Amino acid sequence: MIVFYAVFETRAQACSQSLTATVSSPTSRSGSNRQIPLHVSWGSTRRLLLPWLLRLVVEDTAARQCGATAAVWPKFAEFSDSPTAFIFQPEMKLGAHMSTSGGAWKALQRGRQINCEAIQIFVKSNFRWFGSPTPPQKLKLFAAELQSNGFACVFGHTNYLINLAAASSENRDRSIQSLIQEIQFARELHLPFLVMHPGAHLGQGEATGIKQIIAGLDQVFASTAFSRVRIALENTAGQGTCLGHQMSHLCEIFQKVKSPGRLGVCLDTAHLFAAGYDIRTPKGWDIPIREIETSIGIRQIVAFHLNDSKTELGSRVDRHAHIGKGHIGLPGFQIVVNDSRFKNHPACLETPKSEDMHEDIENLKTLRSLQNKPGARSSSSARRRS
Ligand SMILES: [Zn+2]
Numbered sequence: 159m160i161v162f163y164a165v166f167e168t169r170a171q172a173c174s175q176s177l178t179a180t181v182s183s184p185t186s187r188s189g190s191n192r193q194i195p196l197h198v199s200w201g202s203t204r205r206l207l208l209p210w211l212l213r214l215v216v217e218d219t220a221a222r223q224c225g226a227t228a229a230v231w232p233k234f235a236e237f238s239d240s241p242t243a244f245i246f247q248p249e250m251k252l253g254a255h256m257s258t259s260g261g262a263w264k265a266l267q268r269g270r271q272i273n274c275e276a277i278q279i280f281v282k283s284n285f286r287w288f289g290s291p292t293p294p295q296k297l298k299l300f301a302a303e304l305q306s307n308g309f310a311c312v313f314g315h316t317n318y319l320i321n322l323a324a325a326s327s328e329n330r331d332r333s334i335q336s337l338i339q340e341i342q343f344a345r346e347l348h349l350p351f352l353v354m355h356p357g358a359h360l361g362q363g364e365a366t367g368i369k370q371i372i373a374g375l376d377q378v379f380a381s382t383a384f385s386r387v388r389i390a391l392e393n394t395a396g397q398g399t400c401l402g403h404q405m406s407h408l409c410e411i412f413q414k415v416k417s418p419g420r421l422g423v424c425l426d427t428a429h430l431f432a433a434g435y436d437i438r439t440p441k442g443w444d445i446p447i448r449e450i451e452t453s454i455g456i457r458q459i460v461a462f463h464l465n466d467s468k469t470e471l472g473s474r475v476d477r478h479a480h481i482g483k484g485h486i487g488l489p490g491f492q493i494v495v496n497d498s499r500f501k502n503h504p505a506c507l508e509t510p511k512s513e514d515m516h517e518d519i520e521n522l523k524t525l526r527s528l529q530n531k532p533g534a535r536s537s538s539s540a541r542r543r544s
């Protein structure tokens with residue numbers, strides 16, 4: 159096993175100190191242990207440490223003091239050469255969906271302005287089937303922003319027209335072609351995954367809808383075998399005939415798709431609540447997580463959407479509220495942002511906002527005030543006591 163020692167300069171490091179890390183490569187041969195001191199900047203980590211980085215153990219005492227731990231983004235490192243795959247802080251990475259108005263790189267500038275650690279973007283207009291590829295010059299601008307700002311994770315969300323649960327129709331064909339194009343765009347932007355709503359069965363029934371989603375994903379993955387961009391299935395509120403409001407829907411898709419390595423899960427707090435999961439208590443929050451853990455594995459959860467819910471528990475109506483201003487409330491979010499199983503996971507707001515983004519600033523401030531609050535229970539100790 160080859161072991162590299164590296165010092166990573168992380169701009170947003172919680173304890174504002176460099177980390178010394180041990181990186182173990184699973185592709186190296188046993189019996190050839192070596193320790194190589196590396197002093198690398200954020201920008202060069204990608205070139206030097208990919209694509210075999212699978213496990214990262216923080217060894218620095220200072221890092222330990224601030225609670226930094228290991229095993230960050232093993233799946234992303236496997237499937238993506240994205241520089242967004244590396245993160246070193248011990249807390250959930252908070253951010254928001256950012257507008258790409260004026261160009262995708264502008265979304266990163268906006269995110270930086272309001273101290274986002276994670277950012278979600280649309281890779282093209284979210285109400286159009288198809289778009290034009292980003293010109294190389296603009297891709298360079300995006301890559302430069304991505305590298306210089308050290309975001310923990312920048313990922314995408316597919317457009318709202320795609321419905322892989324639809325029966326054979328022009329809309330189904332378009333959905334498949336549109337998703338293929340968005341995967342290409344995401345790849346060009348070095349995004350590790352695209353969040354996607356599973357789809358609506360439109361009266362065909364849940365079982366048929368899920369079958370169609372699986373067939374659609376198989377087709378899309380076969381056509382984009384060149385890419386490592388994953389599709390993170392998002393849980394839904396279950397409005398109308400939308401699938402994905404039960405964890406079993408997501409798990410079944412995972413279990414039956416031909417390339418499960420191309421999938422992930424993104425959990426939306428407002429959708430969980432509207433779908434009937436009472437996440438206001440540690441025990442309630444644990445239910446959907448355990449459902450995923452026992453059927454497809456907790457490592458499949460790659461991101462969160464942090465939204466409060468304007469609608470009541472089990473309403474099956476999707477309306478996002480500002481953090482602490484909806485029916486989930488602050489105690490619910492305190493459980494989510496301090497869940498030790500999801501340290502380092504990106505979590506983005508999708509709450510209403512105006513151009514100056516003051517609502518995002520306020521919501522991020524609220525969430526950060528809940529993170530590692532003195533006296534806050536870790537999810538595991540909370541689980542033991544509940
Ligand atoms: Zn969504």
Ligand SMILES: [Zn+2]
Binds near residue numbers: 426428429476477478
């Ligand atoms: Zn929603």
